[in-house]
Amino acid sequence: MHKPLRSLRKGQARAPRRRPLHERAAPGGAVRRRDDRRIAPVIDVHDVCKVFELGQIRVDALRNVSLRIERGDFVAIMGSSGSGKSTLMNILGCLDIPTSGRYEIDGVQVSEMDEDDLSDLRNRKIGFVFQNFNLVPRTSAIANVELPLAYAGLPRSERHQHALAALQAMGIADRSHHLPSELSGGQQQRVAIARAIVTNPSLILADEPTGNLDSHSTEDVLEIFAALNAQGRTVVLITHEPDVAEQAKRLVRLSDGEVVEDRRTTNVHDRPPVVHAQKSSHRAFSAGAKEGRP
Numbered sequence: 001m002h003k004p005l006r007s008l009r010k011g012q013a014r015a016p017r018r019r020p021l022h023e024r025a026a027p028g029g030a031v032r033r034r035d036d037r038r039i040a041p042v043i044d045v046h047d048v049c050k051v052f053e054l055g056q057i058r059v060d061a062l063r064n065v066s067l068r069i070e071r072g073d074f075v076a077i078m079g080s081s082g083s084g085k086s087t088l089m090n091i092l093g094c095l096d097i098p099t100s101g102r103y104e105i106d107g108v109q110v111s112e113m114d115e116d117d118l119s120d121l122r123n124r125k126i127g128f129v130f131q132n133f134n135l136v137p138r139t140s141a142i143a144n145v146e147l148p149l150a151y152a153g154l155p156r157s158e159r160h161q162h163a164l165a166a167l168q169a170m171g172i173a174d175r176s177h178h179l180p181s182e183l184s185g186g187q188q189q190r191v192a193i194a195r196a197i198v199t200n201p202s203l204i205l206a207d208e209p210t211g212n213l214d215s216h217s218t219e220d221v222l223e224i225f226a227a228l229n230a231q232g233r234t235v236v237l238i239t240h241e242p243d244v245a246e247q248a249k250r251l252v253r254l255s256d257g258e259v260v261e262d263r264r265t266t267n268v269h270d271r272p273p274v275v276h277a278q279k280s281s282h283r284a285f286s287a288g289a290k291e292g293r294p
């Protein structure tokens with residue numbers, strides 16, 4: 001999981017901000033109004049390079065990558081191992097910074113944010129899902145899902161309520177007191193997705209979320225992502241599996257740190273392509289999806 005947030009390390013909730021992040025100055029000093037944000041891309045990567053230097057060795061992990069992603073899009077990022085997918089995802093999720101180039105999220109320049117802003121952003125706007133689930137071991141499913149809410153300083157009873165609702169939405173509330181080691185891979189990933197969405201983020205970043213799952217669980221998880229996207233959330237999903245990528249509305253392919261293909265298959269505001277899963281285990285989730293949380 002990403003680095004512990006500062007507020008967690010201090011073990012205290014942060015004081016309310018004077019102004020929310022989205023109202024702060026946009027580049028050029030202008031303050032973006034709410035309406036402007038609707039048309040602004042949620043992600044705007046411009047000419048980003050990322051260089052890792054290990055002694056004498058220099059790795060150009062990203063080379064002049066430019067990528068704009070609109071709100072509500074569902075983007076699959078593909079590419080062979082070492083092509084820079086995770087590096088790009090870490091930058092999109094503000095877990096790492098580019099060596100050069102510009103990255104704006106919701107119209108705010110990431111390089112101008114301080115550590116507190118970044119923690120806020122990661123905690124409130126972005127939900128992360130990883131290949132190896134990254135659940136805290138020896139900690140119940142529900143306690144795992146409550147964690148981001150604890151960082152956000154929510155009282156215990158509210159944390160519990162929201163975490164249970166998220167587990168219910170993932171169709172896994174009956175396992176809320178199980179430890180990760182007592183759950184299958186597919187179940188662990190559903191807990192991890194519950195944790196990613198419990199703060200109601202508008203952007204979901206998933207790095208090979210089905211990489212460790214069998215085909216049955218893969219279909220379940222894809223169905224969940226499709227439903228999250230249908231609710232209006234932006235989803236960026238890294239995968240090396242072509243059938244997984246087919247569930248997205250747009251495909252971006254990286255090779256050797258460069259974007260070599262960018263192809264749209266479904267309009268941003270259309271529903272994501274139909275998932276070929278005939279599972280009944282997500283009825284609860286599908287019902288929740290109709291409530292239309294953003």
Ligand SMILES: Nc1ncnc2c1ncn2[C@@H]1O[C@H](COP(=O)(O)OP(=O)(O)O)[C@@H](O)[C@H]1O
Pocket residue numbers: 052053054059060061079080081082083084085086087088
């Ligand atoms: N922290 C790091 N330090 C040094 N090199 C790195 C680091 N992270 C990634 N790389 C290198 O950057 C390139 C892209 O890696 P990565 O983004 O993880 O690829 P992918 O996720 O597509 O498999 C690889 O050559 C990798 O070895």
Ligand SMILES: [Mg+2]
Pocket residue numbers: 085086087
């Ligand atoms: Mg990777």
